[in-house]
Each structure stands twice: as C-alpha cells, then as structure tokens.
Amino acid sequence: MHVGSPTSPAKRTLLIVILVAIAVCLLLLGIWSARRPLDALILLLALLVFHSGLSRVLENVFVLDNRLVLLLSAWKEAVIAGLAVAAFVRLRRGSVRARLSPAVLAALFLALAVIRIGLDVAAHVGPTDELFAARNACEFAVLFIVVAVLAPDVAWLRRASWVLVPLVVVAAEAALIELLYGSRLYDVLYHAPGQQLASSFTVRFGGQILPRAAGTYTAPNEFGLGLAVYLFAVILPLALLRPGPFSRALLGLAAMTSSVALALTYSRSAWVGAAVGAGLLIVLLHRRIIGWVRGHARRRIGTGWRRTAVLAAAVVVLIVVFVASSGSQFLMATLTGNEVSAAARPSSLAAGVEALLHSPLGQGMTAAGPKALSVNKTAVLTENWYLVYGIQLGWLALACLCAFLGACLISLMRRVHAAFSSPEELTARAAFQIGALGALTAALVGALFIPSLLDLPASVTLWTFVAATLGPDAAVSADTAPLDPIGRAPRSNQKGTAR
Numbered sequence: 001m002h003v004g005s006p007t008s009p010a011k012r013t014l015l016i017v018i019l020v021a022i023a024v025c026l027l028l029l030g031i032w033s034a035r036r037p038l039d040a041l042i043l044l045l046a047l048l049v050f051h052s053g054l055s056r057v058l059e060n061v062f063v064l065d066n067r068l069v070l071l072l073s074a075w076k077e078a079v080i081a082g083l084a085v086a087a088f089v090r091l092r093r094g095s096v097r098a099r100l101s102p103a104v105l106a107a108l109f110l111a112l113a114v115i116r117i118g119l120d121v122a123a124h125v126g127p128t129d130e131l132f133a134a135r136n137a138c139e140f141a142v143l144f145i146v147v148a149v150l151a152p153d154v155a156w157l158r159r160a161s162w163v164l165v166p167l168v169v170v171a172a173e174a175a176l177i178e179l180l181y182g183s184r185l186y187d188v189l190y191h192a193p194g195q196q197l198a199s200s201f202t203v204r205f206g207g208q209i210l211p212r213a214a215g216t217y218t219a220p221n222e223f224g225l226g227l228a229v230y231l232f233a234v235i236l237p238l239a240l241l242r243p244g245p246f247s248r249a250l251l252g253l254a255a256m257t258s259s260v261a262l263a264l265t266y267s268r269s270a271w272v273g274a275a276v277g278a279g280l281l282i283v284l285l286h287r288r289i290i291g292w293v294r295g296h297a298r299r300r301i302g303t304g305w306r307r308t309a310v311l312a313a314a315v316v317v318l319i320v321v322f323v324a325s326s327g328s329q330f331l332m333a334t335l336t337g338n339e340v341s342a343a344a345r346p347s348s349l350a351a352g353v354e355a356l357l358h359s360p361l362g363q364g365m366t367a368a369g370p371k372a373l374s375v376n377k378t379a380v381l382t383e384n385w386y387l388v389y390g391i392q393l394g395w396l397a398l399a400c401l402c403a404f405l406g407a408c409l410i411s412l413m414r415r416v417h418a419a420f421s422s423p424e425e426l427t428a429r430a431a432f433q434i435g436a437l438g439a440l441t442a443a444l445v446g447a448l449f450i451p452s453l454l455d456l457p458a459s460v461t462l463w464t465f466v467a468a469t470l471g472p473d474a475a476v477s478a479d480t481a482p483l484d485p486i487g488r489a490p491r492s493n494q495k496g497t498a499r
Contacts, residue, residue: 015065022071026078033082034089037150042160044079045464048457049167049226051076053174053189053216060192076456077135080143087149102411102470103148105404110141112397120364129375133365137389140459141404147467154428157468161234161432165254168230172257175215175223179264182211190214203266204340205333208326213264222455224270225446227262229458231255232277232438233465237431256314263322266330268342273446277438284416285434345383345449352382355391362394369451385447385454405444411470412437429469436469 033040055073058064117134121127152160178185183197191197200219203210212220215227235258239251262270322328333339355368366372368391372379380391390398416437419430443453443462453459 015067018068019071022068026071026074029075030078030082030085033079034085035082037083037086038152038156040079040082041147041150041152041464042156042163044076044083045160045461046163046167048076048460049164049171050216051457052218052222052455056189056218060189063193076460077139080139080146083146083150084142087146090149102404102407103145103467105400105407106141106144106148109397109400109404110138110145112400113138113141113393116362116393116397117365130365133372133375133392136371136454136456137365137392139456140453140463143460144463144467147464148470151471152468153471154432157432157465158238158428161238164230164234165238165250168227168234169250169254169257171216172227172254172261175213175261175264176257178215179211179213186211203330205330205338206326208329210266210326210330212266213261215261217457218455220265221267221269221450221452222458224262224265224267225273225443225452225455226458226461227258227265228270228274228277228442228446229439229462229465231258231262231274232442233432233435233462235435236438237428237435240426240431240434241428252314256317259314259318260321263318263327264325266327267446267450267452268331268334269446269449269452270442271331272449273442273444276445277440277442280441281416281434281438284413284437348382349384349387351380352384352387352391355380355382356387356395356398359391360395362390362392362397365392367392369454371451371454383450385451388451388454408440408466408470409437409444412440412466415470432465433469436466440466 051073055069058069058072059066113134117130117138120130124130178189186197186201190201198219200221201212201214203212213223214220215223217223217226235251235255238247239255243251262274330339334342352368355363359367366376366379368380368382369388370381370383373381382388382391386398386402389401412433415433416430419427419433439462443458447453453462
C-alpha cells in the first residue's frame with residue numbers, strides 16, 4: 001500500500017478526512033486517559049514496546065504519508081495530555097500524597113526549557129523541527145511530574161510489570177528473528193525505498209560487518225537501553241518477590257531472551273550501563289544478599305542447588321552467545337581503539353565540551369546531537385546526553401537537570417538501603433525500588449556515551465518506574481502481601497488509585 005503526496009483534489013480530500021478522523025480518535029483517547037489515568041499509563045507503557053518499530057513499518061514498508069505517520073504517532077502525547085489533566089485535577093483537590101522534591105526540580109528544568117524553546121520559536125520562521133526536538137528532550141520531565149502526582153501504588157507497579165513481561169519477550173524474540181534474516185530484512189524495515197541502511201545498524205571491526213539487534217525500537221543503541229530498563233525495572237523486582245512456577249518460567253524466558261538480545265545489540269553504552277547498574281546494586285546490598293542466600297540455602301538446600309544450576313547454565317549460554325557473535329572481539333577492538341566509532345568518541349566529546357563552554361544561554365533545540373544534524377548542518381556532533389542538553393538549553397538548565405538526576409539517585413539509594421534493615425523483610429516496594437535504581441544507574445551511565453535517553457519509548461518507561469517507586473509508602477497491605485502462584489497481586493484497597 002503506497003500513500004504518497006496527494007496530487008488530486010480527491011486524494012487531498014481523502015487525506016483530510018483521514019487526518020480529522022485520527023485527530024478525533026486522539027481526542028477521545030486523551031479524554032479516556034484523563035478519566036482512567038493509571039489504566040492509561042499501563043496502556044502507554046505496553047504500546048511503547050512496539051511504537052518505534054510500527055512507525056518504521058508504516059514509513060518504510062507501507063510508505064504512508066509522513067503527516068499520517070506523525071499524527072498516528074501522537075497517540076502517546078494524547079495519553080500523556082490526559083494524564084496531565086488528571087494530575088492537575090488531583091493537585092487542585094489537594095489529594096497528593098507523594099513527596100515531590102525531585103518533581104519540583106523536574107518542573108524547574110521544564111520551565112527553563114520552555115523559556116529557551118519560546119526564544120527559539122520567536123527567532124525562527126519554521127519552528128517545526130525545534131518543537132519536535134523539544135518534545136523528545138522534555139517530555140520525560142512532564143511525565144515524571146505527572147506520575148509523581150498520581151502516585152501509583154505497589155499493586156499498580158506489579159500489574160504494569162506483569163503486562164510488560166510477555167511483551168518484552170516478543171520484542172526480544174523479534175530482534176533475534178530479524179538477525180536470522182540479516183540484511184535482507186533490515187533493508188526492508190529500517191530504511192525507506194531508495195535509501196541506504198544507516199551505519200548505526202552494523203558494526204565494523206577486524207574485517208567483519210555484523211548486523212546489530214534493533215528489535216521493535218528505532219535503532220540498536222535505543223533498543224539496548226530499553227532492554228536494560230526492562231531487565232532492571234520490570235523483570236528483576238518480580239523475580240525478587242518469589243513468584244509461582246509458571247511466573248518463574250515466564251520471567252526466566254524474559255530475562256534470557258532480553259539478555260541475549262542485549263548482547264547482540266553491540267551497544268557498548270547499554271553494556272557498560274547495565275554492568276555499572278548491577279555492580280552498584282551488588283555493592284549496596286552485598287552483605288544482605290549473602291545473608292539472605294545463606295538463610296535460604298539452609299532452609300531449602302535442594303531447591304537452592306537446582307536454581308543455582310539453572311542460573312549457572314543461563315550464564316554459560318550468555319557467554320557462549322557473546323563469544324560466538326564476536327562480542328568479545330568487538331569489545332577488544334573498542335578498548336584498543338581499533339573500532340571506528342570508538343576511535344571517534346574522544347574528538348566528539350572534546351567538541352561537545354568546547355561548544356558547552358561557549359553556550360552559557362544555550363544555542364537552541366537543534367544545536368547538538370546526531371539527530372540534529374538532519375535538520376541543522378551546523379549542529380555540534382557530540383553523543384554525550386548531558387552535553388547535548390547543555391549546548392541546547394544552557395548552563396542553568398543543565399545544572400537543574402543534573403540536580404534532578406542526583407535527587408532521584410540519592411532518594412532511591414536511601415530507600416533501598418533503608419529497606420534492607422533485615423534481609424528477611426523484602427517488601428514489594430523495596431523490590432521495585434531496587435529495580436528502578438539499577439535501571440536509572442544503567443541509563444545515566446550509558447548517557448555518557450550516547451544520547452539514547454532522547455528516545456521516548458526507553459525514556460518514558462524508565463522515568464515512569466522511577467517516579468512510581470519514589471511515591472508514598474503508605475499502602476502497607478499491598479506493599480507486603482506476597483504474589484499468588486500466577487503472579488497476580490491482591491486487589492488494592494485504594495480505589496482512587498485504580499481509576
């Protein structure tokens with residue numbers, strides 16, 4: 001099906017009718033989101049797993065008109081707008097229970113960004129590109145504030161996570177299937193007819209050219225970040241809460257396929273981020289982990305050995321996949337500077353730092369980053385996420401952003417440490433706080449090397465779980481009750497949070 005630019009009055013009329021129909025659907029979606037915000041938030045997270053991939057199919061396979069694809073992609077903005085309305089209503093009613101200190105910093109950062117965007121729009125005739133870049137750069141702050149105000153309880157975290165687990169399995173399996181077909185399928189899915197496949201979809205080292213797993217995301221680095229977020233924020237907390245046999249099998253499948261797909265993304269930023277995130281959790285909790293393992297082994301040594309054997313087998317499989325896919329050679333080529341992309345990173349970082357030093361007030365939303373080059377040929381090619389924000393929005397906005405990130409990290413670390421006063425008392429909220437801390441650490445470390453957090457599916461998922469786990473700790477019954485054998489949480493007594 002090819003829908004190109006309309007050339008006749010009939011085609012233009014049909015396009016207008018379609019655009020109006022989509023706009024009406026988006027309006028209805030936003031109204032529903034405002035009426036049932038927590039259900040809408042789960043829908044947002046679920047559909048984001050496949051959003052980028054479906055958009056690429058519409059653009060590259062069905063070759064739909066760009067205006068149609070752009071409007072269809074606005075479903076997530078419609079949901080977030082509805083969530084914002086619900087949060088505003090809750091603020092007016094004075095029923096907010098969450099501690100909003102990180103959200104206040106997010107709001108300050110957002111205000112500074114809006115001022116910069118307003119200056120950009122006032123100074124340019126065609127502000128479309130800058131507004132699009134602003135959406136990618138600032139939407140996470142809007143969502144964080146909204147989720148902090150809505151303050152989902154632990155029952156919601158469980159429900160959202162169990163919805164996401166099978167979808168993550170599908171996304172990871174899709175990536176592995178794509179790799180089996182290789183360039184034939186990549187040339188169909190990942191670039192428009194008549195164009196060439198972007199260099200970011202392959203790695204080149206030692207005379208080899210290997211495809212990178214991109215799955216249902218827009219590119220391999222973004223997919224790697226998304227998988228790291230799912231592994232930490234979604235799969236790890238559920239695994240800590242002693243699910244039933246069926247749920248354990250599903251979680252094991254999700255963890256295994258996601259880890260294999262993560263290895264095959266060849267995303268060094270995701271690898272390093274995931275390693276640092278896991279390392280931080282181990283350092284923070286090592287004594288309590290050792291105590292819990294010893295106590296559990298004394299009570300159920302047979303089951304403990306079986307689970308240890310399964311875990312060891314999974315680690316062996318991952319190592320075999322990593323070595324067989326030349327991942328170890330790629331890592332060595334990176335460390336020795338023989339990989340082209342890695343060799344260019346120091347100059348990219350230096351250019352970003354120099355541009356930041358000359359941008360105290362910011363240069364605008366299309367002034368830095370790889371994506372900015374497509375609309376601004378003078379954009380600074382730096383791939384450090386923090387430098388991109390500093391060059392675009394200025395020093396004050398960057399300082400505010402760093403303060404917000406630091407507040408989130410410190411708050412999560414304090415809560416995780418406090419939750420483990422006894423190794424036998426792991427609550428559901430503590431489990432999700434552990435996962436959120438690992439995911440946030442992985443993302444912020446990865447952001448040193450690549451601006452993948454500008455990708456909305458990964459960013460929205462990350463900040464939703466961070467904001468939700470930083471919510472109030474009042475829901476004691478839902479927080480401490482164990483999962484039933486199939487992983488369902490007990491029904492929450494807080495009816496207001498389910499609407």
